[in-house]
Amino acid sequence: MQYMHQELRSNHYPNCARVAKYFEVSAKSIQRDVEYMRDLLHAPIEYDQKKRGYYYEKPDWDFLPSTLLERGEAAALIATKKVLAQCEGSPFYNEISRALDKMRQYLPVASGANEFLNIYSFEKASPPAFDPRFFATIEDAIRSKLKITITYRASWNQEVTERTVHPYMFHYSHVRDTWYLIGYCELRNDIRTFAINRIRTVSLSKKHFTVQSTFSFENYLDKTFDQVHDKEPCNVVIRFSPFQSQWIREHKWHPTQEIEELKDGSIVLKMQVGALDAVKRWVLRYGNEAEALEPQELREMLQYELLTTGKMYEDVRIKKVGSLSLF
DSSP, X not given: OHHHHHHHHTTOOOOHHHHHHHHTSOHHHHHHHHHHHHHTSOOOEEEETTTTEEEESSTTOOOOGGGTSOHHHHHHHHTHHHHTGGGTTSHHHHHHHHHHHHHHTTSOOOTHHHHHHHHOOOOOOOOOOSOHHHHHHHHHHXXXXXXXXXXXXXXXXXXXXXXXXXXXEEEEETTTTEEEEEEEETTTTEEEEEEGGGEEEEEEEEEEOOOOTTOOHHHHXXXXXXXXXXXXXXXXXXXXXXXXXXXXXXXXXXXTOEEEEOTTSOEEEEEEESOHHHHHHHHHTTXXXXXXXXXXXXXXXXXXXXHHHHHXXXXXOOEEETTEEEO
8 A cells, every 4th residue: 555655646557457466466455455545544546547547636645654543553653662572582573673663664753652651661671591593493493384403401400402393383471581482392292381591402304294283272371380381280279368369369370260259358269280390389489378278289299398498497596686687
């Protein structure tokens, strides 16, 4: 439409066949664009039978994306780069930056953008801790459905292993401010989640793969907690104190979660998740403000963790220094 507008303003009398050939699309696609400009944007487009092309009945009519956007929408568009800062380092960020820059050249310079940025603040994302070339290689593999070979450092034991992976999709976690790769791992014979910043090397193979017909990202996410996945989910029940409940109820911790309000102001959070080890670490963050009620296996894991941690501090004595108590 922008190209058509320039042709009309220059009195080149464009027609559907010529524009379609330029963009390598069908003439019907161009006809629909012309109808959209004329019927919905009220562009004064007319057809000249002699010159066999379109022209503007009102030569001074202008077509700008700003005519389609309200003031706040235009300002928000300009601020989009800040909103998408967490994508920096990925090919997606570079592509959308270029697209936004192309659109911004058609937007009028207005104070709306400054006003928008004055009342909104966006937390600056931490710099990506991975090689952007890895991201680009993996993205190519996902789009072409090609296997990749990676060397990967596991978080729980720091072991580095070589794996052949069928890359399915990227996933960004706001909680961890981290990009992940979800795909089938031939070494583990299972679908796994890999933190991009733990990938040490990556190489693209020439072997294609097929995404498992049973794979569903939504179902996979239901079995995941804190980016840790397990095959068989179980029912997890955690009670939070009245003090801690005011923050717990403000967030969506898992797609399957249910919250039961108790009379004393505390809440019971119920989820169906796997990866009890990840749930254990999460519960420990809240100290005595959280108690795992189910399953018994989770209670035993927490008890063991707390007992072994307590032994580390058995010889610690509290010394009072003035009005301060120091360990």
